[in-house]
Amino acid sequence: MTAYIEGGWTVRRIGGAMTSLVTPFKDGVLDHVALMAHVEWQILNGIDGLVACSIAGEGAVLTMDERTKVIATCVEVAEGKVPVIATSGTNCTATTIEETRQAAALGADAALVTLPYYSKPTQKGVIHHFERLAASTDLPLIVHNLPSYTAIDLAPATLDSLAAIPSIIGIADGTGDIGRISAWRSQLPERISLFSAHDPTASTAALSGAQGAISAVANVAPRLFSAMQHAAAAGNLSAVFALSERLLPLFQALSLESQPATVKQALHILRDMSSDVRLPLVGVDPATDAMIREALLSAQVTYKRHCPPADIHRLG
Known part of the structure; x- marks a missing residue:
């Protein structure tokens, strides 16, 4: 993976199709074997990056030991083929610093830091949060x-202040507001990449100038999602529209209930991965399960089932 030097920072190139990884559980316990198989399968199917411990990965309900195992597993299996981005944002600056330092020590290439939730800080508080974090760790943010x-x-105005922090290398927007991509692109320096974090508008964002997308649906259809993003980056409109139309039923079905419950249900249908989620999340309703099955058929997403990790390279 190509690296570049920018303002004194050495950063693994981050962009393209990045999967917001689910965290497999089995009987309430982290399923390490299933995680390894899932990560390797994602890479083999063309994904450009792995995002660990995100919302889709139920990061908020993982223990620190589980976070360590998930991030370490992603780094180990990736073997430098694709960057590993660890989610570390919380509503507590001290905890965010701790989790970001942990990610750096485990070999993550960057941290995805959510704006502090629940506390509802002012814009000034957001700026100070990231300034303190950047001063406390060398990991790109x-x-x-x-x-x-x-x-x-x-x-x-907050974007201007964040852009002045050298270790901030990107901003991922999950609003689905495409107008922001062009507006923010003209406002931010070239060293800061823009990423979509909204599956239904990811291809449009790429056509509008975003350098990549962080996707939960890519857990289920990594090859299709990656192909769509790469086609958008190349300006191949006919391919983008065809792939977007194929993926649309999945985007819709997997948004019927909370992710990652829907994503895990889809993976359970296709690959026998456990659909277990942790409270307060619960499994999907039967009606949603039926819609997911229908969407998978419509998108023509198929996998070889009952495939142990040792046979993962046979997956198409």
């Missing part, structure tokens, strides 16, 4: 803007 979860949004 990607700011994750997700107002539907955090109840706060980035203001244009």
Whole structure:
């Protein structure tokens, strides 16, 4: 993976199709074998990056020991083929620093840091949060803007302040507002990449100038999602539209209930991965399960089932 030097920072190139990985559980316990198989399968199917311990990975309900195992497993299995990005944002600056330092020590290439949720800080508080974090760790940072979860949004003036922090290398926006991509692109320096964190508009964001997308649906259809992002980056509109139309039923079905419950149900249907989620999340309703099955058929997503990790290379 190509690296570049920017402002004194050596950063593994981050972009393209990045999977917001689910965390497999079995009887309530982290399923290490299933995680290894899933990570390797993602890489073999063309994914450009792995995001660990995110919302899709139930990061908020993982213990520190589980976080360590998940991040370490991703780094170990990736073997430098693709960057590993560890999610570390919380509503506590001290805890965010601790989790980001942990990710750096485990070999993560960057941290995805969600704006502090629940506390609803002012824009000034957001700026100080990231300034303190950047002063406490050398790990490159990607700011994750997700107002539907955090109840706060980035203001244009805040972007200017964040752009002045050298270790911030990207901003991932989960609003689905495509107008932001072009507006923010003109406002931010070239060294800061823009990423989509909204599956239904990921291809449009790429066509509008985003350098990549962080996707939960890519857990289920990594090859299709990766092909769509690469086609968008190349400006191949006919391929983008065809792939987007094929993926649309999945985007819709996997949004019927909370992710990752829907994503895990899809993986359970296709690959026998456990659909277990931790409370307060619960498994999907039967009606949602039926919609997911229908969407998988419509998208023509198929996998070889009952495939042990040793046979993972046979997957198509």
